[in-house]
Amino acid sequence: MIRERGLSVRVKLTLSYAGFLLVAGGLLLAVVWVFLLRYVPSGPISGDGPFIPNRGDLVRAFVPPAAWALVFLLVFGLVGGWILAGRMLAPLARITAATRKVGEGSLSHRIDLEGPDDEFRELADSFDAMLARLEAHVAEQQRFAANASHELRTPLAISQTLLDVARSDADRGPDPLLDRLYAVNARAIELTEALLVLSRTDRRAFVREAVDLSLLAEEAAETLLPLAEARRVVIETDGDVTPAVGSPALLLQLTTNLLHNGIVHNGPDGGVATVTTAIRREAAVLTVENSGPVLPAPLVATLTEPFQRGTERIRADDTGVGLGLAIVKSITDAHDGALDIVALPEGGLRVTVQLPRRPRPAARRPTVVT
Secondary structure (H helix, E strand, O other): OOOOOOOOHHHHHHHHHHHHHHHHHHHHHHHHHHHHHOOOOOOOOOOOOOOOOOHHHHHHHHHHHHHHHHHHHHHHHHHHHHHHHHHHHHHHHHHHHHHHHHHOOOOOOOOOOOOOOOHHHHHHHHHHHHHHHHHHHHHHHHHHHHHHHHHHHHHHHHHHHHHHHHHOOOOOOOOHHHHHHHHHHHHHHHHHHHHHHHHHHHHOOOOOEEEEHHHHHHHHHHHHHHHHHHOOEEEEEEOOOOEEEEOHHHHHHHHHHHHHHHHHOOOOOOEEEEEEEEEEOOEEEEEEEEOOOOOOHHHHOOOOOOOOOOHHHOOOOOOOOOOHHHHHHHHHHHOOOEEEEEEOOOOOEEEEEEEEOOOOOOOOOOOOOO
């Protein structure tokens, strides 16, 4: 939901403080004015004796200082209100910073608000407790996925070995059912490995190193060249040295998944898959673009969800397990990067990954205004 940008709470509080002080000062001056009017005659005073001012003299003597007093109260109220509002809203700034970090995927961040047990402290403690429960729940899900994937690897590997032995038996003739079981088992192994990679990247359990994205692009192209030739897809790579920081293995997995996606979801009669790397300001950019049929925008928006495929692009042979782009998004998020998927007007996709060229500095606690 798009909303118009309004005044900040600090500005509203400042204006409220200044307005209240101005009204209070005006009322005070009005009371003084009414009090003085009771003892000052309305007309001129004639006769000998000491000078007695009339109301005209009172207006000339009282109104200018009163106006300057109101101006002073207005300035004082604005400056003082701005300072007081900043001190009052300092805990809210820390809570806002914490919500942004959580939105970026940092569930381990806590507010740890100090100070008296007031409404802000109660809100911060409730938020920290919610984050603790959410982090524990997510960690439990990740451990379950990792443990289940790990436990499934052994029986699937044994089944694959038995199927290899059965298929290589010279006394056994061609068996379509055996070939079908072999393909299903191989697909289950791919799914298990993909789930294991996905659970590891979600935990960010890897060491960050210097890596060149252009070399990873070339390695992925060489690895997938036989698949591309079988599908009559031309692989094009372009880009100079593109340094980044991250896990070489995971970033190679990311590049391979993107290029594999560009090959298997290309046009039915072949096409082109292009991998380019570049440096843009403080980011290392990897772009994979492929030809293919035109995709609707609502479908493109769901492609990074697990087990979600572009149904119009599915082919019967080797289309993957539906976790390719989900793994790409997970690896990108784990490297504090940004992923952008755009459907091309002429057909196909353009996937852009932006990664930091240097490690992100450690998170600093927001400064509290005192």
